[in-house]
Amino acid sequence: MTSLFLLQLLNGVQFGILLFLIAAGLTLVFGIMDFVNLAHGVIYMVGAYLVVSFTQMTGSYGLGLLLVLPATLLFGLALELLVFRKLYDRPHLDQVLATFGLVMIITEAVEIIWGAAPLSVPMPEALSGSIPLIAPLRYPVFRLVVIGVGLLTALGLWLVITRTRIGMRLRAGATNRAMVAALGVDIKRLFTLIFAFGAMLAGFAGAMVAPILTVDPGMGESVLILAFVVIVIGGIGSVKGAFAGALLVGLVDTLGRSFGPIVLRAFLEPAAAGQAGRVLAPMLVYILMAVILALRPAGLFGART
Amino acid sequence: MSLLEVRGLRKSYGALKVTDDLNLSVEAGELHAIIGPNGAGKSTLIAQLSGQAGSDGGSVRFDGTEMTGLPMHRRVRAGMSRSFQITSILPGFTALDNVAVAVQARRGSSFRFFTPVAQEHALNEAALEALNRVGIADRAFFRAGSLSHGEKRQLELAIALATRPRLLLLDEPLAGTSGQEADRLVEVMRSLKGDVTQVLIEHDMDAVFALADRISVLVYGRIIATGTPDEIRGDPAVRAAYLGEEAGEGG
Amino acid sequence: MRLIPTRAWAATILFAAFAALPLIAGALEDSYLIVVATRILAYAIAALALDLILGYGGLVSFGHAAYLGIGAYAVAILNRAGVTDLGLHLLAAILGAAVFALVTGAISLRTRGIYFIMITLAFAQMAYFFFVSLSAYGGDDGVTLRARSTLFGRPLLEDDTALYYTALVLLLGLYLLAVAITRSRFGRVLTGARENPVRMRAIGFSPFRYQLTAYVISGCMAAVAGVMLANQASYVSPAFMNWHRSGELVVMVVFGGVGNLLGAVAGATIALLLEEWLAVLTDHWPILFGTVLILVVLYSRDGLAGFFRRRS
Numbered sequence: 001m002t003s004l005f006l007l008q009l010l011n012g013v014q015f016g017i018l019l020f021l022i023a024a025g026l027t028l029v030f031g032i033m034d035f036v037n038l039a040h041g042v043i044y045m046v047g048a049y050l051v052v053s054f055t056q057m058t059g060s061y062g063l064g065l066l067l068v069l070p071a072t073l074l075f076g077l078a079l080e081l082l083v084f085r086k087l088y089d090r091p092h093l094d095q096v097l098a099t100f101g102l103v104m105i106i107t108e109a110v111e112i113i114w115g116a117a118p119l120s121v122p123m124p125e126a127l128s129g130s131i132p133l134i135a136p137l138r139y140p141v142f143r144l145v146v147i148g149v150g151l152l153t154a155l156g157l158w159l160v161i162t163r164t165r166i167g168m169r170l171r172a173g174a175t176n177r178a179m180v181a182a183l184g185v186d187i188k189r190l191f192t193l194i195f196a197f198g199a200m201l202a203g204f205a206g207a208m209v210a211p212i213l214t215v216d217p218g219m220g221e222s223v224l225i226l227a228f229v230v231i232v233i234g235g236i237g238s239v240k241g242a243f244a245g246a247l248l249v250g251l252v253d254t255l256g257r258s259f260g261p262i263v264l265r266a267f268l269e270p271a272a273a274g275q276a277g278r279v280l281a282p283m284l285v286y287i288l289m290a291v292i293l294a295l296r297p298a299g300l301f302g303a304r305t
Numbered sequence: 306m307s308l309l310e311v312r313g314l315r316k317s318y319g320a321l322k323v324t325d326d327l328n329l330s331v332e333a334g335e336l337h338a339i340i341g342p343n344g345a346g347k348s349t350l351i352a353q354l355s356g357q358a359g360s361d362g363g364s365v366r367f368d369g370t371e372m373t374g375l376p377m378h379r380r381v382r383a384g385m386s387r388s389f390q391i392t393s394i395l396p397g398f399t400a401l402d403n404v405a406v407a408v409q410a411r412r413g414s415s416f417r418f419f420t421p422v423a424q425e426h427a428l429n430e431a432a433l434e435a436l437n438r439v440g441i442a443d444r445a446f447f448r449a450g451s452l453s454h455g456e457k458r459q460l461e462l463a464i465a466l467a468t469r470p471r472l473l474l475l476d477e478p479l480a481g482t483s484g485q486e487a488d489r490l491v492e493v494m495r496s497l498k499g500d501v502t503q504v505l506i507e508h509d510m511d512a513v514f515a516l517a518d519r520i521s522v523l524v525y526g527r528i529i530a531t532g533t534p535d536e537i538r539g540d541p542a543v544r545a546a547y548l549g550e551e552a553g554e555g556g
Numbered sequence: 557m558r559l560i561p562t563r564a565w566a567a568t569i570l571f572a573a574f575a576a577l578p579l580i581a582g583a584l585e586d587s588y589l590i591v592v593a594t595r596i597l598a599y600a601i602a603a604l605a606l607d608l609i610l611g612y613g614g615l616v617s618f619g620h621a622a623y624l625g626i627g628a629y630a631v632a633i634l635n636r637a638g639v640t641d642l643g644l645h646l647l648a649a650i651l652g653a654a655v656f657a658l659v660t661g662a663i664s665l666r667t668r669g670i671y672f673i674m675i676t677l678a679f680a681q682m683a684y685f686f687f688v689s690l691s692a693y694g695g696d697d698g699v700t701l702r703a704r705s706t707l708f709g710r711p712l713l714e715d716d717t718a719l720y721y722t723a724l725v726l727l728l729g730l731y732l733l734a735v736a737i738t739r740s741r742f743g744r745v746l747t748g749a750r751e752n753p754v755r756m757r758a759i760g761f762s763p764f765r766y767q768l769t770a771y772v773i774s775g776c777m778a779a780v781a782g783v784m785l786a787n788q789a790s791y792v793s794p795a796f797m798n799w800h801r802s803g804e805l806v807v808m809v810v811f812g813g814v815g816n817l818l819g820a821v822a823g824a825t826i827a828l829l830l831e832e833w834l835a836v837l838t839d840h841w842p843i844l845f846g847t848v849l850i851l852v853v854l855y856s857r858d859g860l861a862g863f864f865r866r867r868s
Contacts, residue, residue: 290660297667393755410760464755
């Protein structure tokens, strides 16, 4: 039981890290540009598909992963220049619709290029084993690497945001949009940069988890909405909030699914507990969001109401 | 007892005390002007009195009832209305509907779903009367957003009047109006005296000294003097803190 | 002022065309036409519901498909319980939607703008997962209805044309109701809160109560659409409340021109016909649909009507 708990705890952290990589870019775009981007999830999906192809081409997952970074960066750049740029001054409704259109186009394009059937990418040989945690529990090396790389990315992001001039200004702008005008930099170029960078992070996340998930055209959507929940919980524009929110959502979702029915068994008949657990578990993160919003409408680390 | 009693009102933004232990009494029926140099905290005071902004401490009593902590719409329903320094209207509505919806707020429930509101003549008549009073009845069927700046200022006052307030908080009603429009607004404020209690913030000193029954001088979040226009004119502290400075600016 | 009679004429013509459609379909001996048209009517109800809060209240709900699902599952659940009457199905759908809208609306409306969009989307996703996990009703796969709802205790709606006219009557009734609401005292407060919430507070209104009421009314109307959709398809699944469906509803409202109730009906018609037509052209129609969508957003402010007006 304890070891199962530890296992699921690690899975939850790993899921949370993944959500963070997706939510980090998204929350900056929301905060700084006041822009709703529904197409962020498909970039994550494109990252996963690209790593499949790049791995086939180069014969190495590591090389493939490295290639995904510039590829999704360019993809983000292209989207920003072609579509997003024209939408910054538009009402949220227009932004929602145009990015919804992009979701339709990109999802369908992915189906044309790669087919609708799920794909997979083989796990790199060196990371395919598992290591002992506490006996008899073993944990896959690859998942630990995902956690480690994710934490390193988060650390790097934190250093950029707290230690560099541009980062500090970004943070000020993201939580207080009036400050954006006072950033003293070419705002247009800054927006492009943030967008492309956010796209790269999402693509990176998709590429990184491709070996442990199936790659299919629907993978971006569920993650997108969970990333929204993360941002709402953390507070729009706050990278710190995105990190806390992502871990919270990752843990609550993973632990809820595995232990919800067990906890409920304390109150209900086993059969009823199983049924109620199955119904409640997927709803847990949304209930969590509702509770946090009811208490703090601007999210945990949000400045705005 | 005064109609409006403000005791120990405070508000700060970080280290800056915008309202600093402020006391103010406004008597029923008087026009009480509040003057002070830019940045003295006049607009913040109106925001606090109206409930638009919260206070860090102190109390606001209106007609003996504690208003502290009540949101703006509750204070309006209690009889305290305000106008905005920066015009705040419903730009897509006609001028008439801007006022009519304010009339509607104090006449019966607005949870009515089936009767066309445009056919409620009582609302429209009261609205037209308010528009007429401020001098823009001929603009009744124009989109409010298309009115001139001065006309919007007049509309702003008409909307506030239409809520039938007992206390009217006026935040620079004359700002940006032409001479003729300003005259009309001054006339309206004069005609309300004795009937509706008014708290007036205004930069036009001629208007203030001509209209006010009493004047309070606000400097750095505190009232440094209160008195009749003549008393204020002669007060050495006021001259030092405010009027001198104003003269120096050439205003 | 001049617009109102024009609007009444346009509404009369549109509804007359809908009423005449089964005759045309009969003449063409094209039974598929009625099937498509019934779906159009159901979606028109949902678009109408959404436009009430989106167009008049300024509340961009990206989760309205949840109400379609609630309406649809009300039919499935009552049917299995042996309750087949359409009136009772509608009643249950409306009650269920009202409860869901009241709870989620009260939380969502504490927020604004981007937050509101994301939260309504998230709550719809919550409803989606709830029905996915209902294994008794097929979970992900959904459940086929044994029969359509009954009317006056008789299986009248098994006839496609009867179902079509039922949907048309409901649409007409709800359209008239929505028009009345927008012109009422309530509608004026709702629109005022969209235009300038601070001003509304300064004359004594708390926008929250009115927005929440509108949100609940809109959810209930959309649930009616769900009841009709379930009957039309004789099948209910969580796909009814997929977030793409919510997006499509917003698309319909925008195609018709935001804040134009008749436009919402027209928008639903245009969007579904466009989908049908593009699907005939290519299996990959979403690419074309998405492109049209982006072009409309980028180059038109008043929906497709405005788009064409500007072209000509």
